[in-house]
Amino acid sequence: MLIVGNQKTYLNKNSVLAFINQTKDFKQDGVVICPSYLYIDLFCNNSNFVVGSQNVSENESSSMTGEITAGQLSSMNVKYCIVGHSERREYQREDTTMFVNKIKCLIKCNIIPIFCVGEQKIDKENNLTKDIVGKQILEVLSNFAGNDIKNIVIAYEPVWAIGTGLVPTNEEIIDVVNYIKDLISDKFGINLLVLYGGSVNKKNISLLNQISSIDGYLIGGASTKVDEFLYIVSECSK
Numbered sequence: 001m002l003i004v005g006n007q008k009t010y011l012n013k014n015s016v017l018a019f020i021n022q023t024k025d026f027k028q029d030g031v032v033i034c035p036s037y038l039y040i041d042l043f044c045n046n047s048n049f050v051v052g053s054q055n056v057s058e059n060e061s062s063s064m065t066g067e068i069t070a071g072q073l074s075s076m077n078v079k080y081c082i083v084g085h086s087e088r089r090e091y092q093r094e095d096t097t098m099f100v101n102k103i104k105c106l107i108k109c110n111i112i113p114i115f116c117v118g119e120q121k122i123d124k125e126n127n128l129t130k131d132i133v134g135k136q137i138l139e140v141l142s143n144f145a146g147n148d149i150k151n152i153v154i155a156y157e158p159v160w161a162i163g164t165g166l167v168p169t170n171e172e173i174i175d176v177v178n179y180i181k182d183l184i185s186d187k188f189g190i191n192l193l194v195l196y197g198g199s200v201n202k203k204n205i206s207l208l209n210q211i212s213s214i215d216g217y218l219i220g221g222a223s224t225k226v227d228e229f230l231y232i233v234s235e236c237s238k
C-alpha cells in the first residue's frame with residue numbers, strides 16, 4: 001500500500017515544524033509526504049517520511065529562473081513527484097505535452113512520477129468517466145517505452161471529489177480502477193499501481209479500504225492534520 005500526502009499550500013513554516021515534531025517517532029515504509037518545495041529540506045532532514053514533490057520543471061536545463069528541476073529534487077533525496085494534478089491542469093494550464101516532459105525528466109533522475117487523472121462532474125453526469133480517464137492516460141503513456149512506463153504510478157482522482165467531501169461509491173471506484181488497470185495491461189502489458197484520491201479522510205477510509213484493487217491513496221487536506229493522517233495510515237495497515 002502506498003499512501004501519499006499532498007500537503008499543497010496548506011502549511012506555513014511553523015505548522016510544518018509542528019507536523020514534523022509531532023510525527024518524529026513515525027516510521028513506516030510506503031508513506032510519502034509531498035510538502036511545498038520550501039519544506040522539502042525540512043522533511044528530508046528531520047522526519048522519517050519518504051519525501052515527494054508536488055511539482056517539477058518540465059526542463060532539465062540549468063538556466064530556468066524560478067523553476068526546480070528533477071535533478072535538483074533528486075539531489076534532495078526526493079523519491080516521488082506528482083504530475084498532472086487537476087489543480088495544475090486548471091490553474092496553471094498544464095497539458096499533456098508538459099506532463100510528458102515532466103515525466104521524462106523525472107524518470108531520468110529515478111524519481112517515481114505519480115500521474116493524476118480524473119473526470120469533471122459534468123463528464124461523470126454524461127457517463128464519460130472512462131473515456132476521459134482512458135484518454136488522459138493513453139495520451140501520456142504512449143510517449144514512453146515499457147521500461148519507463150513500469151516506473152509510473154497512476155492516481156485516479158475525480159476532480160469533483162477533490163476537496164469537496166464528496167467521494168464516489170466503492171462500486172464506482174472499483175469500476176474505474178479496474179478499467180485503468182486493464183487498459184494499461186492490454187496496451188502495454190504492464191501492471192501499474194493505481195491510487196485513489198479525492199476527499200479521503202478518517203471517516204471514509206475504512207469503507208474505501210474494502211476495495212482490494214486500490215493500491216493506495218493520494219490524500220490532500222487530511223494529510224496536513226497529524227492525528228487524521230496517522231489514523232488513515234494505521235487503518236491502511238490493517
Ligand code: PGA
Binds near residue numbers: 219222
Ligand atoms: P483532498 O485532495 O484529499 O483534499 O480532496 C486530494 C488531492 O488533491 O490530491
